[in-house]
Amino acid sequence: MKRKDIFLTSAFTENSVWRQILGICSALAVTNLMMNSLIMGVGVIFSTAFANMTISFIREWTPRSVRMMVQTLIIAAYVILVDIALKAWLPQISKQLGPYVGLIITNCILMGRAEAFAMQNKPLDSFVDGVGAGVGYTLVLLVISFIRELFGFGSIFGFQVLGAWWTKWSIMVMAPSAFFILAMFIWFINTYYYKVKA
Amino acid sequence: MKDSFFYPILFMLVIVIIFVGVLAVAYRSSEGKIEKYRIDEYNKTVLKLMADKIAAAIDADASEINAAYPESFAQYVKELPESDLDKRAFSAVVHDNTVAYCFEIKGKGLWGSIRALVALSTDYRTIIDFALVDQMETPGLGARIEEPWFLSQFRNRFFILNPGTEELTGKYEYIAETQEPENDMQLRRVTGATITSDAVVRMLKGEISEIYKHYEGQ
Numbered sequence: 001m002k003r004k005d006i007f008l009t010s011a012f013t014e015n016s017v018w019r020q021i022l023g024i025c026s027a028l029a030v031t032n033l034m035m036n037s038l039i040m041g042v043g044v045i046f047s048t049a050f051a052n053m054t055i056s057f058i059r060e061w062t063p064r065s066v067r068m069m070v071q072t073l074i075i076a077a078y079v080i081l082v083d084i085a086l087k088a089w090l091p092q093i094s095k096q097l098g099p100y101v102g103l104i105i106t107n108c109i110l111m112g113r114a115e116a117f118a119m120q121n122k123p124l125d126s127f128v129d130g131v132g133a134g135v136g137y138t139l140v141l142l143v144i145s146f147i148r149e150l151f152g153f154g155s156i157f158g159f160q161v162l163g164a165w166w167t168k169w170s171i172m173v174m175a176p177s178a179f180f181i182l183a184m185f186i187w188f189i190n191t192y193y194y195k196v197k198a
Numbered sequence: 199m200k201d202s203f204f205y206p207i208l209f210m211l212v213i214v215i216i217f218v219g220v221l222a223v224a225y226r227s228s229e230g231k232i233e234k235y236r237i238d239e240y241n242k243t244v245l246k247l248m249a250d251k252i253a254a255a256i257d258a259d260a261s262e263i264n265a266a267y268p269e270s271f272a273q274y275v276k277e278l279p280e281s282d283l284d285k286r287a288f289s290a291v292v293h294d295n296t297v298a299y300c301f302e303i304k305g306k307g308l309w310g311s312i313r314a315l316v317a318l319s320t321d322y323r324t325i326i327d328f329a330l331v332d333q334m335e336t337p338g339l340g341a342r343i344e345e346p347w348f349l350s351q352f353r354n355r356f357f358i359l360n361p362g363t364e365e366l367t368g369k370y371e372y373i374a375e376t377q378e379p380e381n382d383m384q385l386r387r388v389t390g391a392t393i394t395s396d397a398v399v400r401m402l403k404g405e406i407s408e409i410y411k412h413y414e415g416q
Contacts, residue, residue, distance in 0.1 A: 030337060032339075036337065058213075061200075061209065063200045063209055066206045070210065070213055073213060073214065074213075077217040077221055081220070084228055085224075085228075088235075089228075091232075099334070100337060168376055170374075170390070173339070173389050174389070
């Protein structure tokens with residue numbers, strides 16, 4: 001498979017969130033603001049891509065019995081490296097991210113891609129797959145957070161777009177709204193992208 | 199070889215050594231930078247909380263005081279000696295007169311402890327300003343207690359109503375985030391974060407009353 005196809009498959013056709021229903025916890029937790037979603041997405045893209053590449057690079061020597069421990073260790077190491085780098089060189093962004101960076105370790109997408117793709121494919125292909133999975137995840141987060149932030153705060157990326165006349169919908173700020181927006185989004189994708197018939 | 203008993207153990211050991219080694223080197227090489235930034239941020243917050251009072255005493259603007267960090271911090275802020283109160287405490291001193299105090303306070307949030315700095319008037323009864331240092335609340339919900347609109351509503355609030363008595367404020371009431379306060383005793387609560395919002399008021403009440411009792415008795 002060409003690298004472009006690997007990327008498109010990972011990001012859209014086999015999207016981790018709407019197709020494989022992975023990464024749901026963080027999709028629900030961080031999507032009340034678009035900036036949070038974007039930052040989380042960038043962190044996931046970086047970690048998935050490099051963890052995938054490293055896991056793929058050592059796959060020939062990795063024993064099956066300890067492979068998941070190895071994958072978790074590598075994922076955690078990359079996430080911690082990102083965290084250290086941000087704290088040392090971009091402290092303001094690190095402060096803004098708060099606990100989001102650490103949360104990436106628990107994201108099922110990273111383990112999912114490591115197990116499903118990186119363990120069977122070459123390092124560079126795995127890197128592209130990781131970028132694709134991260135981009136697909138980020139897109140979903142941005143769509144959900146766009147709706148939640150717009151109706152919940154009247155803003156987009158922190159910029160107020162709806163005036164004082166707008167009554168903010170409290171439900172959109174709370175976690176339950178992410179559940180039904182995500183459900184509607186998946187229904188929309190299934191109906192119009194995959195053409196699934198009810 | 200991969201199926202042998204010792205190979206997975208050795209492999210895991212090598213991987214752990216490599217990655218922990220890389221992380222240890224990365225951490226050690228950036229530790230100084232991270233620590234310096236942490237101390238600077240903390241001191242800047244202490245200065246910022248008391249900047250209005252310092253500025254008023256020297257007839258300047260608070261933004262000038264903040265911009266002159268670290269010189270202004272060294273000139274006006276003094277850390278108070280440790281006492282049995284067991285809290286870090288600072289005073290803002292201008293021309294040998296104390297114009298404000300700042301204390302590090304702690305409380306319990308929904309998921310973990312909340313650490314904050316609160317600047318108090320010299321009679322320890324009124325909040326001059328308030329800022330959070332650390333919190334572990336839910337991102338996007340409870341963590342929104344860090345937003346300026348939430349923190350700023352505590353400015354100039356009495357937390358000790360009647361000096362000399364044990365009566366502390368219990369009369370603050372929370373209203374919805376979207377409502378406008380109708381009087382000085384109403385505070386806006388973060389939507390979807392009732393427990394965290396309540397925890398902040400509980401922390402302020404408990405800690406300020408402790409500080410008040412400690413210093414008022416001296």
